[in-house]
Amino acid sequence: MQITTQPVTALPHSPSPAASPLPEPLRQQLSNGVELVQLDLPQAPVICIDFWCRAGSAWERPAESGLAHFLEHMVFKGSNQLPAGEFDRQVEALGGNSNAATGFDDVHYHVLIPPAAAAKALELLLDLVLQPRLDGGDFAMERQVVLEELAQSEDQPEEVAFQELLRRACPDHAYGLPILGRREALEDHTPDSMVRFHQRQYRADRCCLALAGPLAGLDLLAQLEDSPLGRLQASTETTAPSGLVLQPGDHTLELPRLEAARLLMAWRLPAAAQQDAVVGADLLTTLMAEGRRSRLVERLREQLRLVESIDLDLNVLESGSLVLLEAVCEAEVIERVQAEVRRVWEELSQHPAQEAEVERARRLVANGYRFGLEAAGSVAGMLGNSSLWGRRHNLQAPLDWMQYWDSARLSQEVLPLLNPEQAFCLRAVPA
Amino acid sequence: MPLHPQVESRQLPGGCPLWLLHRPGPAILSAKLWLRGGSSGDRPGERGAAQLLAGVLSRGCGPHSGDALADLVEGLGAGLRCEAAEDGTLISLKCASEDAPQLLPLLRQLVQQPWLVDDQIALERQLNLQTLQRQKEDPFQLAHDKLRQQLYGDGPYGHDALGVEQELRTLDRAALERHASRLGSDGAVLVLAGQIPMDVEGLLEGAGQPVWTVAAPQRRQGPAGCTGERFTASGDETEQLVLMLGATTVPLGASQALALRLLHCHLGIGMSSRLFVALREEHGLAYDVGVHHPARLGDAPFVFHLSSSSERAEEATRELLNEWQRLLEVPISVAELELALAKFSGQEALGRQTCSQVADRHALVLGHGLDFDFADRCLEQAQALTPTDLQTAARSLLARPCLSLCGPARAITAAERVWQKHPLAG
Numbered sequence: 001m002q003i004t005t006q007p008v009t010a011l012p013h014s015p016s017p018a019a020s021p022l023p024e025p026l027r028q029q030l031s032n033g034v035e036l037v038q039l040d041l042p043q044a045p046v047i048c049i050d051f052w053c054r055a056g057s058a059w060e061r062p063a064e065s066g067l068a069h070f071l072e073h074m075v076f077k078g079s080n081q082l083p084a085g086e087f088d089r090q091v092e093a094l095g096g097n098s099n100a101a102t103g104f105d106d107v108h109y110h111v112l113i114p115p116a117a118a119a120k121a122l123e124l125l126l127d128l129v130l131q132p133r134l135d136g137g138d139f140a141m142e143r144q145v146v147l148e149e150l151a152q153s154e155d156q157p158e159e160v161a162f163q164e165l166l167r168r169a170c171p172d173h174a175y176g177l178p179i180l181g182r183r184e185a186l187e188d189h190t191p192d193s194m195v196r197f198h199q200r201q202y203r204a205d206r207c208c209l210a211l212a213g214p215l216a217g218l219d220l221l222a223q224l225e226d227s228p229l230g231r232l233q234a235s236t237e238t239t240a241p242s243g244l245v246l247q248p249g250d251h252t253l254e255l256p257r258l259e260a261a262r263l264l265m266a267w268r269l270p271a272a273a274q275q276d277a278v279v280g281a282d283l284l285t286t287l288m289a290e291g292r293r294s295r296l297v298e299r300l301r302e303q304l305r306l307v308e309s310i311d312l313d314l315n316v317l318e319s320g321s322l323v324l325l326e327a328v329c330e331a332e333v334i335e336r337v338q339a340e341v342r343r344v345w346e347e348l349s350q351h352p353a354q355e356a357e358v359e360r361a362r363r364l365v366a367n368g369y370r371f372g373l374e375a376a377g378s379v380a381g382m383l384g385n386s387s388l389w390g391r392r393h394n395l396q397a398p399l400d401w402m403q404y405w406d407s408a409r410l411s412q413e414v415l416p417l418l419n420p421e422q423a424f425c426l427r428a429v430p431a
Numbered sequence: 432m433p434l435h436p437q438v439e440s441r442q443l444p445g446g447c448p449l450w451l452l453h454r455p456g457p458a459i460l461s462a463k464l465w466l467r468g469g470s471s472g473d474r475p476g477e478r479g480a481a482q483l484l485a486g487v488l489s490r491g492c493g494p495h496s497g498d499a500l501a502d503l504v505e506g507l508g509a510g511l512r513c514e515a516a517e518d519g520t521l522i523s524l525k526c527a528s529e530d531a532p533q534l535l536p537l538l539r540q541l542v543q544q545p546w547l548v549d550d551q552i553a554l555e556r557q558l559n560l561q562t563l564q565r566q567k568e569d570p571f572q573l574a575h576d577k578l579r580q581q582l583y584g585d586g587p588y589g590h591d592a593l594g595v596e597q598e599l600r601t602l603d604r605a606a607l608e609r610h611a612s613r614l615g616s617d618g619a620v621l622v623l624a625g626q627i628p629m630d631v632e633g634l635l636e637g638a639g640q641p642v643w644t645v646a647a648p649q650r651r652q653g654p655a656g657c658t659g660e661r662f663t664a665s666g667d668e669t670e671q672l673v674l675m676l677g678a679t680t681v682p683l684g685a686s687q688a689l690a691l692r693l694l695h696c697h698l699g700i701g702m703s704s705r706l707f708v709a710l711r712e713e714h715g716l717a718y719d720v721g722v723h724h725p726a727r728l729g730d731a732p733f734v735f736h737l738s739s740s741s742e743r744a745e746e747a748t749r750e751l752l753n754e755w756q757r758l759l760e761v762p763i764s765v766a767e768l769e770l771a772l773a774k775f776s777g778q779e780a781l782g783r784q785t786c787s788q789v790a791d792r793h794a795l796v797l798g799h800g801l802d803f804d805f806a807d808r809c810l811e812q813a814q815a816l817t818p819t820d821l822q823t824a825a826r827s828l829l830a831r832p833c834l835s836l837c838g839p840a841r842a843i844t845a846a847e848r849v850w851q852k853h854p855l856a857g
Contacts, residue, residue, distance in 0.1 A: 043456045045780045076702065085712060088702035093770055095777030097701055112781060144715030151670040152718055152738055157568050256668060260565045291505040293498070305554060308561035328565060356506070363508030367527055370457060374785040 022373065022395035025383055028221055030230050035208040037387045039379055039395070040215045046096065047118045047213030048380035050110040051129055052388040055201035056103045057181075058174035058241040058319065066181015067189060067197045069102040070146050074194065075109065076100070077138040079131045084138060087128050091121055098125070104175050105241075105272075105318040106388055112377055115214050119223060130202060130228035134191045143186060150180045157258040161428035164253055165324070169266040169424030173244050175317065204232040210384030213376040244268055244320030249424045254431040260308065261334045262428040265325040265341070267418050272316045272389060279365075279401045280414045285312045285323060287353055287361040287410070288344070288418075295344050304340060306333050318389060323418060331429040338427070342420045352411040362402050369398060440803070443621070443635055445642040450797065451631065452624040452789055458528040460625040461786035464538050465798035466522070467617035467648045469515040470594075471587035471729070472610075479594015480602055481515035483556055484610045488513045488522070490551040493540030493640075497551055500537070509534055513541065515592045518653060518728040519798050520614070525787055528626040535634040538621065542614045543643055547607050556602060563593050570837040571736070574673040577663045578835035582679050582732055587654035618648030620797040625786035650800035653682055653729025662850055664836040664843040672744045672838030672846060674751055677734030680828045683726040684801050689813055690824035691733060695724045697763055697771035697821075698735075698754075700778065705767070709754060710737060716747050728799055733829060741842035748846040752853045755832055758825040762818035776810055831855075 025039045057068045076098075078084040091098050096113035109129050113121040153159045163178055170176030209229065211220070224230050246268035270277035289296045289312035300307045308328040315322045327337050372378045373395065386393065439451040470481045489511055490497040504511045509526035511534075522541055526534050566572045576591065583589035593599070621635070628634065656679025681688050698705045699722030710716045716739045723734040735755060739747035763771070783789050796805045834850055836843050850856050 041456075043454070045783060085703060085708060089770070092701040092703045092777070093773045095773050095780060097777070097781065114780070141712070141715040145711055145718055148671070148716070148738070148740060149718035151740055155570055155669040155671055155738075257568055259568045260561065292501040293505050301558075302554070305557065308558055308565065328561070360502075360506045360508070364505065365508075367508035367510075370527070371459060371525065371785075374457060374459065376784065 024394050027387070027392065030221075030224055032204040032230060032232055033234065034204050034229055034232065035387050036211075036221065036224060037208065037383045038211045038215055039383060041212055041376055041379065042214050042216065044213045044376045045114070046112045046376055047115050047211060047215065048110055048112050048376040049118065049122050049125060050108055050210045050380040050384040051125060051207065052106055052108045052210065052384040053202055053207040054105065054388060055107045055206070056105040057177065057179045058104045059201055060174070060197070063185065063188075064193065064197055065177065065185035066146070066179075067194060068107060069179050069181065070143070070186065070189060071132075071194055071198060072100045072102045072107050072109070073142050073146060074134055074139065075129055075132045077135065077142060078133050079127045080133055081127055082124065087124050090124060094121070096121065102179055104179065106385070108381070108384060110377065110380065115218070118213075118218060119220070122220065122223070123227065126228050130232065132198065134194055134198070136191050139191045139194070143189070146180065146186060147183065150183060150186070153180065157255050158262065161253065161255060161258070161262050161264060161426065162324070164428070165264045165266055165424065165426045168249060168251060168426065169246050170244060171247055173319065174241055175244060175319065175322065200235075200237065202232070203235040205234045207232070208384060208387045210380045210387060212379035212383065241319050243271075244317070246320070246322075246422075247424060248422050251425070252427045252429065255428050256431045258428060258430040260328050261331040261430065263325070263327040263329065263334050263337050263341070264426045264428060265420070265423045267323045267423045269314070269321040269323055269417055271320050272318050273391070275391065275393070275398075276401055276404065277413070278314075278316055278321065279398060280405050280410060281314050281321065281323065281417070282365050283358065283361045283402065283405050284410050284414045284418070285314045286364050287357055288312055288348075290361075290364055293360070295348065296341065299344055300327065300337060300340055306337050306340065334427050334429065338425065345415070345418060345420055348411070348415055352407045355407055358405070358407045358410065366399055366402060438803070441632065443632065443643065445644040446647070447615070447643060447645045448620045448647045448797065449632070449635070450620070450622045450793060450803070451627050452622065452793065453627060454625050454786060454789065458626045459786050460526055460528045460531045460623060460627060461790045462524040462535065462538060462621065462623045463790040463794035464522040464542070464619065464621045465648070465794040466520045466542065466615045466619045467518070467798060468613065469517050469519045470590065470592035471517045471654050473587075473590070473594070476598055477602060477606055478590045479559065479599035480606055480610050481520060482592045482594060483552070483559060483599065483602055484607050485513040485515045485520050486555040486559065487547055487552055487607060488541045488545050490555065491546030491548060492537065493544045495540070497546070497548070503533065504537075507533065511537070517588055517592065521794070523787070528628060531628045532634055535628070535631065536637045539635060539637055539640060539643055543641065545611055547604055547611060549604055552604055552607060556599060559593050560596060560599060563591070563596055563599070570667055570669050570671070570673045571738070573665045573667065574675045574835045574837040577665055577837070578675045578677055578734065578833060581659050581661070581663055581833040581835060582656050582677060583654070584657045584659050586657055588656075588727070588729060615643070615645040618798075618800070619645045620648060620794060622790045622794040622797065624790035648798050648800045650684070651728070653727060655679070656730040658831065658833060661831070661833050661856060662847065664847065666840050666843065667837050669838050670740060671738040672741045672747065672836060672842040673736070673738045674748060674846065675734055675736045675835045676751055676755055676832050677723075677732050678829050678832045679730040680733045681730060682728055683731070683799050684805065687824040687828060689809055690816055690821045691724065691828065692809075693768070693771045693775060693813060693816060694758065694821055694825060695722050695733070696774040696778070697767055698722050700774045703770065706735065706754060710750055714746070714750055716743060716750060726795060726799070741839045744838070744842035744845040745849055748849040749853075752849065752855050755829065756853070756855055758822070758829060762822040765818065768816070768818055768821070772813055775813055779806060779810060
């Protein structure tokens with residue numbers, strides 16, 4: 001079905017909480033095309049510097065399983081100028097901290113730092129991320145750490161169940177593969193294969209830099225032109241991950257060490273680029289499963305008392321978003337839980353939600369979003385991620401888009417996408 | 432900006448201290464009502480009562496049924512949580528400032544006029560029982576549960592706030608009413624941070640509501656540790672062995688607490704921390720390694736935790752024990768102390784980024800009966816500490832740690848062998 005991407009007609013605004021419009025970010029471009037996006041938060045105690053790159057696990061070739069995430073670990077092992085651990089020591093000695101995260105689509109590296117040290121931290125971060133040393137000895141040691149990370153996640157049966165859900169629901173797509181990688185593949189990787197991945201993915205047309213915090217008096221553009229970031233070249237090869245196709249299905253899996261059963265379901269929703277549709281999906285999943293008065297929580301936890309918890313999470317992704325449902329219950333009632341999830345969906349299909357329910361969802365989503373804008377780290381994250389993927393809206397825009405959704409439109413355009421017939425359903429039960 | 436927002440200290444009729452921390456920025460309000468007496472106040476035979484009561488509080492109060500309360504809070508997109516920790520029960524409200532007039536009156540209704548309906552108690556109790564059961568999936572939880580037993584036995588800190596299954600099953604309305612009638616009687620404090628509405632006291636007093644008689648939390652010695660078995664293990668068919676090595680120490684604000692906090696920073700904060708570098712970077716033994724040292728009114732735990740592949744159990748145990756032993760034998764260097772100090776003050780700044788963080792930190796300090804500027808004075812006092820002070824604190828508080836393991840039998844055997852020969856086991 002077709003979903004319009006951006007509304008063209010201006011509808012009247014209903015007042016949103018705390019209705020002062022959010023500030024406009026400043027966007028600049030380096031000569032090689034790398035985007036720099038900044039938002040001044042004069043009240044914040046620290047600056048967040050956030051480097052984003054289109055180098056998540058979905059960009060790995062078959063033999064490269066786990067390499068995107070492994071590289072993220074190796075970056076912190078130093079560059080030619082920075083010995084291993086020196087970056088962390090310097091940042092933390094200034095009262096800051098740093099971290100990184102690898103997703104399916106992208107990876108980002110961020111530093112929180114007092115303003116006086118921001119220019120230096122930026123220089124160090126770019127050196128580290130764009131010119132990592134990838135030394136053989138460090139590589140072997142860090143592989144052990146990654147294998148421990150994998151073992152730790154495999155000891156959490158809930159994580160095993162989710163991984164299995166994605167593997168079965170997305171059999172022909174990178175989203176079905178573990179970000180941490182397959183054990184055998186990890187054991188085969190070499191520093192050379194990592195160098196090739198880094199050189200291929202960390203390119204001028206594939207990264208951006210976001211800053212948020214007390215930025216007054218900080219002019220970074222000149223510094224950046226003459227930095228590893230400013231010297232990056234554009235890509236020579238462009239093969240993007242394919243669109244996500246979700247395979248509907250209905251499986252049962254017995255898992256050792258599970259204490260409660262899990263009903264897991266996955267649906268495919270429009271990709272991140274379809275921002276209007278993503279906002280609609282956010283509203284509908286909130287209406288259905290956030291808070292005691294949401295449809296699924298009220299029915300399954302509060303009234304029928306079949307579940308310990310039920311969640312419906314929207315994962316916004318570039319190849320196609322995923323909505324994941326998790327219900328925690330006793331194994332004996334898992335089929336009833338599944339039937340009730342279907343019934344809730346059918347009821348919504350037959351009788352669109354009340355306007356008050358949609359307004360409740362709007363408030364929850366809007367406040368969640370505004371609460372998320374308090375800290376420099378989350379602001380930089382939001383700006384960096386959207387800039388990386390060419391979405392140059394301001395921070396206010398998602399709040400405005402919500403006003404274009406009402407009950408009728410949610411019923412017509414989003415609810416059909418959550419049809420249980422189109423889901424992949426996995427019942428994980430204790431072995 | 433200054434770390435401190437504009438601060439006002441007031442008092443509600445009846446005695447509850449009210450702190451207003453005005454912050455510029457987004458029009459958000461965070462309120463934290465801290466009530467002394469959490470899971471450590473559970474009576475014998477009623478372990479889990481404080482948490483059960485906290486959960487039931489938001490299922491109806493004052494004029495609002497459970498549904499009406501949820502409609503009001505969720506309808507305004509706000510967040511309301513009631514949770515019991517060891518030393519206190521915390522009620523947290525977060526909302527858009529313009530909605531505060533509708534929501535702030537709830538805070539006192541929750542504690543003064545909870546509905547405590549049988550049906551809702553039954554639901555909340557069942558959810559807590561299910562959560563207790565599900566937590567056993569997590570090997571860290573299993574190792575931690577055992578360690579807590581070793582460190583606190585059946586004492587006030589000896590159980591998970593969720594309770595103990597057999598006792599939780601028996602908790603009914605009568606038990607909760609007893610607890611509810613005492614809410615706040617050991618002291619309470621309310622902290623608001625963000626953009627605070629005019630006439631906030633009027634909103635909190637609530638027309639026609641009885642006066643809430645409570646005092647500020649006083650400084651008082653909390654529960655003590657009582658070291659039992661030095662070694663325990665839970666067998667589990669996991670890939671990794673989870674190790675937790677810990678001791679009971681001192682309350683927040685005690686004379687050696689600051690030295691211990693600096694050791695925590697040195698050992699466990701950030702990627703340059705000692706445990707991270709020694710165990711992860713130099714030996715590749717773990718992904719997750721760190722220190723758990725929460726602030727407590729009584730003898731706080733100080734715990735190293737690590738999980739490592741079971742085939743490396745011997746090496747992991749030896750290295751972890753050696754790191755602990757090192758604290759007793761070798762003073763940290765001056766450079767290490769400086770780094771720990773930088774992290775200590777950095778943590779303070781990073782922990783004050785949002786209204787909720789600011790309100791939370793102050794509610795904790797005030798709830799412990801400490802002064803409002805306690806954290807700032809700690810930052811000053813920490814400057815005077817020396818490596819010898821830290822070592823002295825380690826020697827007096829960390830000399831006899833307990834070890835708790837969770838993992839496959841073979842790994843446990845290998846780890847136990849290392850433990851038995853180690854000086855720390857003596």
